[in-house]
Amino acid sequence: MSARAQILGRYELVVGMEVHAQLATQSKLFCGCAVGFGGPPNTRTCPVCLGHPGTLPVLNAEAFAMVHRIALAFGADVRDATEFDRKNYFYPDLPKGYQISQLHHNVGGGDGREGGRLQLLRSGKFVRMHNVHLEEDAGKLLHLGDGGSVVDLNRAGTPLAEIVTYPDLRSVEEVDDFMDTLTEVLLALEVCRCRMQEGNLRFEASVSVRPRGAEFLGPRTEIKNLNSYAAVRRAVAYEFARQVALLEAGASPRQETRLWDPEEAVPYEQGVPPARRADPALLASLLPEVEGGWRGRTQFMRAKEDAHDYRYFPEPDLPPYAVAPEQLDAWRTSLPELPGARRARYAEELGLPQKAAEALTRERGLAAVFEQLLALEVPAAAAANYVLNPLQAALKERGLSPAESPVSPERLAELHSLIEEDNGLSRDLVFKQVWPRVLDEGLSPREAVAKYGIEGASSDAVVAATDAAWAENPRAVRDLLAGKKKAAGAIVGAVMKRLRGQADPRAIHARIAELLAQTRGED
Amino acid sequence: MSDALCWQSAGTLAAAVRRGERSAVEVLEAHLDRARAVEPRLGAFVRLCEERARRAAEEIDRRVAGGEDPGPLAGVPLGVKDNLCVRGVETTAASRILSGYLPPYTATAVARLEAAGAVVLGKLNLDEFAMGSSTETSAYGPTRNPWDPERVPGGSSGGSAASVAAGEVPLSLGSDTGGSIRQPAALCGCVGVKPTYGLVSRYGLIAFASSLDQVGPLARTCADAALALDALVGPDPRDATSASPPWDPAARPFAAAVAAASLEGRTLGVVPEYLERTADPEVRTAVEKALGAAERAGARLREVSLRSADEAIPAYQIVSTAEASSNLARYDGVRFGRRCAAPKDLEDLYARTRGEGFGREVKRRIVLGTFVLSSGFYEAYYLRGQDARRRVRADLLAALDDVDALVGPTSPVPAFRLGERLDDPLAMYSVDVFSVSANLAGLPALSLPCGFTAAGLPVGLQLTGRPFADPDLLALGRGLEEALALPKRRPLP
DSSP: OOHHHHHHHTEEEEEEEEEEEEOOOSBOSSSSOBOOSOSSTTOSOOTTTTTOTTOOOOOOHHHHHHHHHHHHHTTOOBOSEEOOEEEEOOOTTOTTSEEEEOSSOOSEEBTTBOOOEEEOTTTOOEEEEEEEEEEEOOOEEEEOTTSOEEEEOSSTTOEEEEEEEOSOBOSHHHHHHHHHHHHHHHHHHTSOOOOGGGTSEEEEEEEEEEETTOOSOOOOEEEEEEOSHHHHHHHHHHHHHHHHHHHHTTOOOOSEEEEEESSOOSOOOSSSOGGGSOOHHHHHHHSOOOTTOOOOEEEEEEEGGGOOOOOOEEOTTSOOEEOOHHHHHHHHHTOOOOHHHHHHHHHHTSOOOHHHHHHHHHSTTHHHHHHHHHHTTOOHHHHHHHIIIIIHHHHHHHTOOGGGOSSOHHHHHHHHHHHHSSSSOOHHHIIIIIHHHHHHHOOOHHHHHHHHTOOOOOHHHHHHHHHHHHHHOHHHHHHHHTTOGGGHHHHHHHHHHHTTTOSOHHHHHHHHHHHHHHHHHHO | OHHHHTTSOHHHHHHHHHTTSSOHHHHHHHHHHHHHHHHHHHOOEEEEOHHHHHHHHHHHHHHHHTTOOOOTTTTOEEEEETTBOBTTBOOOTTOGGGTTOOOSSOOHHHHHHHHTTOEEEEEEOOSGGGOOSSSOSOTTOOOOBTTBTTBOOOSSSHHHHHHHHTTSOSEEEEEESSSTTHHHHHHHTOEEEEOOTTSSOOTTBOOSSTTTOEEEEEESSHHHHHHHHHHHOSOOTTOTTOOOOSSOGGGOHHHHHHHTOOOTTOEEEEOHHHHHTOOOHHHHHHHHHHHHHHHHTTOEEEEOOOGGGGGHHHHHHHHHHHHHHHHGGGOSSSSSSOOOSSOSSHHHHHHHHHHHHSOHHHHHHHHHHHHHHSTTTTIIIIIHHHHHHHHHHHHHHHHTTSSSEEEEESSSSSOOBTTTTTTOHHHHHHTTTTTHHHHHHTOOEEEEEEEEOTTSOEEEEEEEOOTTOHHHHHHHHHHHHHHHOOOOOOSOO
16 A cells, blocks of 8 residues: 555545535526626626615525525425525625625525435435525626726626535545536536536535544635636645645644635645645645646635624515425426436336446436437337447547537437338448438438438348358357257358348348248258 | 795695696796705705706696696605615715715606606705714705704704705605604604505615615695605515505505594504603693694593613614614725725725715714624624514504504604704714604604794604504594694794
């Protein structure tokens, strides 16, 4: 065992996640401005989201429904009335000088209520959710080269669901599993576009470390500025190494907020007393080995003692919003099938192999294509095969997502018919000659067959070739007569060779059966 | 002749304009003349919008000429407290920090009165951000009491009360967070109504304390206030706290209630705690005389005790300053209003913009409000303030169980001298002792004139009613006006 593994093995990583998901609503949380990404600065604004004197918030019912659906999907205890709080702080990207959020009045969970749980797709582990609540996003402050700053308030007031977990994750892999699973769930619920590069989905990790086997939780650091899945994985790995390095040196981590800096190669900290700095050499030795050397570090931002006093209090401009039991039931019963449940159904009800069920539900959007094939009456096993083999390979090659597939489910179903029909076209032939043209030329399978005159060997040719092979392989015939079914392979192979692979194996097998019956009849 | 128009009721003026007997322009010019004559002595307006008003009046005259009905307030000159936004008209809440601010939209309350035919004459002075009881904290300087220019008009809607009392407008809009409509109405001798919380939209009212603020009318009679209320009340989709009353706002319930007013068989609850705390004996005498007149007109008086009376001011101070500290955070020099010159950095921008822009009283309340919400003090102050608020509300609702309204003085003192209380915040806050309860409880309350002191200062009487009993409260007010039959007096000849 390497020294690194030995040292890290003495400790356990403990991670909790805080997620901000921009809700995919038409308009902002408290005004009618459009929600969007990019565009000229300060064009999607109005007196309300600019915080003009005298303006008041009006709650967006669509956002309210979406955040409830998220909480219900986790199985959280959802309140029958929800209220808002003000979180007060000054920053130029925060027009009102306070953010309308929820502290005491989460939509689901929180305040001693059941927050529900999320089953991770890969590991099957359950992560407990602490709470889900609704709040408004801030704008963006952009710092100019000349030392000045400008503010763009297009994003201000965009609805956010804040999702907070318990510290239940124990490895970088589990953190990754969590991010993928949550992304799948939010996409399935159609509540978030989940484009991290556009800031639709933002993760913050709370990381602590404890001796393996310990029950207590160590002081946690909150890591901010994580703007890709890879950044989260790397930052958590870094923070694990940093905290272990501190503990190994007899120091201890402190509760603080840290910023992920993806570019810096050297583990080093500004503004932190040497006694609380991890030894750079030890820390470097504990980092995962990466080709080209490790890059990125977390940087001290502020200690717990310096945390803002947000002076939360109930938002007086918004009344409590009651949710009728019938409304909750309607939301609950209209929840889509979530990836975990879908995986179980594929394996148990459709009888797919576990691996296929996992593969179909792991990559975003594959299951949707699969479901469409089922709806087009393609049998489950065949449908899974088309999606996971030719289609997935083609998508990977082209760097496309299933939603961007150049082949529609209808055409995949047509391909299936072509294979199944008694037309002399073998599966191999279809995939070798029809499929590439469907992919590259945008033809339907039948159009490709017609355009290129693709045809299998005629049944006469198959019969003639099989009869010839029968005559040329007396040993195989003997074995077949003796009941060794595998012996047919030699005859099929010979036929295929003669017909340059254009024969349908089913037709060859049918002729072999006839010949076998005839020979037996003659005996 | 033109001066006589200025003492007519809003109802009379609107009727004349609708019938084409008077033009809206003629009515407007008469009131502008009066304003020009008295403003140097009064200072009720922070700005007149003459051009905008003329265009509006001409439009009303065109509509009348074209056979249209411009509405029940056709051509009625309206004064608007300067914390209500009017699109394109500078609106400052009497604060330096908003100097030059041109709102991009119009407050719902103003828009509704304009839609009913009212003509906005100008913006009225107030205590900065409506924080005060004397209109002395205004960045524009004080408004004076029309009955004695050495005295304050009350506040914070001092401009709204003084302008109506002085005949500059028959109708004005004010806002009431702890008595800011009723107390100046009392000190200036006019009628001021704080409706049930939520009955009038707050959209466009520059917030002081959101859970207490309410927009309402000031007028010289209950009938005129009722005329305005019929146009003002009703839910507004832009204000989530606006409420649907249990009666139809479109059926003009206020006019109907006032028309049928009578005190016969009505029960008024007299609160001994309020009379005991009435510092000025002349105020107490005037109120007791009015109660006698009410009895003679057929009303029954019943004593009802309010044990929470002493909790109201502290609860109000905590809740109102907490909300204000948050509501005023948006004045940071970033997006609108005043920004300090050449800020060094962000901290400097905030500190100097707010340091230079806000006056002393506003800063005092921001600091208090920030303190009561701070970690470690929240439970001891804010939560206890909320508890006290609930007790006040429960107490008032229980007291209203057996009576139609509570009755007592609006203010413990008549108009006091300019500067008398400005440096003594507790003395200033104490004049709200009878008025803050209605805000804490969200109840409707009005003040109407009930007499004068020997020095000729008006005394106001307050009626407080059950939630959404606003039309009935106006009817009781009208009944009292009839029973009192006060001689007509006009200030500032």
